[in-house]
Amino acid sequence: MDIHESKRIIQTGIAWANWDDKQKEAMRLALVSLDKQLPKKVVGTDKEGGFCPQCQAHNINLFRYCNECGQLLDWQYRTLLPHRGLQRQQR
Ligand SMILES: [Zn+2]
Numbered sequence: 058m059d060i061h062e063s064k065r066i067i068q069t070g071i072a073w074a075n076w077d078d079k080q081k082e083a084m085r086l087a088l089v090s091l092d093k094q095l096p097k098k099v100v101g102t103d104k105e106g107g108f109c110p111q112c113q114a115h116n117i118n119l120f121r122y123c124n125e126c127g128q129l130l131d132w133q134y135r136t137l138l139p140h141r142g143l144q145r146q147q148r
Pocket residue numbers: 109110111112113114123124125126127128
């Protein structure tokens with residue numbers, strides 16, 4: 058199962074049942090956490106780094122994840138080493 062499929066299952070589950078507010082909040086947090094594992098393209102890149110598309114924090118281009126919010130970063134111009142959690146994931 059990949060991250061996209063996990064998100065679909067959780068989103069369907071939220072809509073299906075009569076969850077209480079605490080349970081719904083837990084599922085929303087799970088969706089936010091899953092989203093952060095999907096690579097997002099860095100914006101405003103320069104030779105030292107670029108800005109996180111999620112929180113706009115500046116990160117140096119050695120960081121795989123945003124130093125501020127934990128978003129998985131896609132640097133576009135450099136090849137990321139394979140990551141176990143992402144090997145079966147499609148972009
Ligand atoms: Zn960030």
